[in-house]
Amino acid sequence: MMNATLAPERPATTAPVDVLTIKDLKAYYINEHFGVRREVRAVDGIDLTVRRNEVYGIAGESSSGKTSLIKTLAGAIRPPMRVVEGSVKFDFGGKHIDVYGEPAKMQAARWQHLSYIMQGSMSVLNPVRRIKHAFNNFAYRHMGLDATAFRRRVESHLDRLGLDASVLEAFPHQLSGGMRQRVTIALATVCEPEFIIADEPTTALDVLVQQDVLGLIKEVQGRLGSSVVFVTHDMSVHAAITDRLAIMYAGRLAEEGPTQALFDRPQHPYTAHLIASLPRIGDVSTRKSLAGKPPSLANPPSGCRFHPRCPIAIERCSKEVPQMLPSATGGRVACFRAGEVSMQ
């Protein structure tokens, strides 16, 4: 009986298939007041692909444009933000969607094929409505089931995530933070989407709860065979969950590659700094913090945007923009002195 309601089997392919392809994407916040035009270049020329059945991490400081990037790829942008150039294309098992070419098709794909796990579980769930209403509001119309079958499906899904069906009758404030975050994960995965965007899902959580939530996301991802784009500034979370990792700095990608290779041999000085600054138990040697602050995206530095803070910058860095080129570790890197930084 369950089988009839499940989504059709996805074709089992061995070759990596790109679910998401972003080409030269530029999305700016454009304000015009009294003839003065101000552009904030939050996403400035990004190329990337996300494969089927992988966790793709995006790391970067606050105001590096990572949230703008995922908003853009989900087609969830509003004025003053505008896509200036480039394309975002999804391939959901043969169903092609160009996010900025056919917005109507994107609307239909939402939640069915593409869902989100958001940071503040308290602001996702309506505080004066029981949890079941959240499921009705988000998922009911995408499932094409009648109310009883929908309820059964939700309950069996919650059960698989280790949640009791009684949470459906609870109000959000009656649940702990970790429990609420698990409910939002259940909410995002109940339609078994191919593509899940997770924006800082563990940032406000305790360490123990964080570990549970990460484990749950990884397990659900593995079972559904979906792709997850995982955004956080915390490199140790990326180490734990992602297969491939992109480092974002000031609206551009600095480096991208398999997570293990990136941690073993970072090619970009910024990546090396992010990894070296992590504190570890059993090690009290002084950790350096990067001087300076993230650049303003309204008026970014010339050339490589990292050069004012870079310990190994040369003259060329302030004049030319480095392109993303294949790196020695099987990824891509945008740095003229790639691989020359030591891990200290």
Add this chain to the structure above:
Amino acid sequence: MSQNLLELDHVTKRYGVGGLFSHQSITAVNDVSFSLASDTPEIFAIVGESGSGKSTMAKMILGNEVPDGGRLVFDGTDIGTIRTRAQREAFMTRVQPVFQNPFEAFNPLTHVDTYLYATARRFTGADTRIQQEAKADEALQRVGLSLAELKGRFSHELSGGQLQRVAVARALIPSPKLIVADEPVSMVDASLRMSIVNLFRSLRDELKVSIIYITHDLATAYYISDRVIIMQKGVVIESGGARAVLDNPTHPYSIALKNAVLPPDPKAAAAAIRQRRALVEGA
């Protein structure tokens, strides 16, 4: 015998739960005792997850909550006997807080430097703007900023790390003996976290300020603190020198907390997640 800077003597705090006529209560802090010596400044970490009572401890040390049992003695005065405004201000001159979320601690519609002037006026008797600016600049220099770059700025114009450093600078203006920092880095970007943590270290070494560092992150606690207590549901389950306790935790909860620190290495971290998952599934 040297006097203790802060002494907690069997401190207990209960909160009533339920309705007006309910007699239920939960014990947020249960019989906690420790002391900080006044001659050796140290960073004292209180570690625990949400609901372990660590923020209630902070509130009691700051005098914002009154304990239901036991005494808190700061520099010879029982915090519970503070009644008048003058006493309160004298206390606040020596004990200053740093809060978790700098974006909430600063009013977004107020220039951040205003807070520094207000603190200088209230606690150092700086009456003129020139004196206040001098005090503010001095404190900002200590944390690696300057008044010139902050004057007239709003909180949204600064990064989380900078703003948290302004919060520390504000706390430094009255030249306190003790700073109570409640989760000071959990809302700050991981890459900027170390600048705050290193700052605490230099405050201890250079200004001889004792710091109570409240956190759930064992990695930073290990990195900076001298002594640590680990709390679970209001009870101190383990205490001692930070390295000794965190290198070899003995209580099952401390061990779980230590294992929950994600190692900054993909293979080890993924293994830790799987292990925890198996544990939760099995339970």
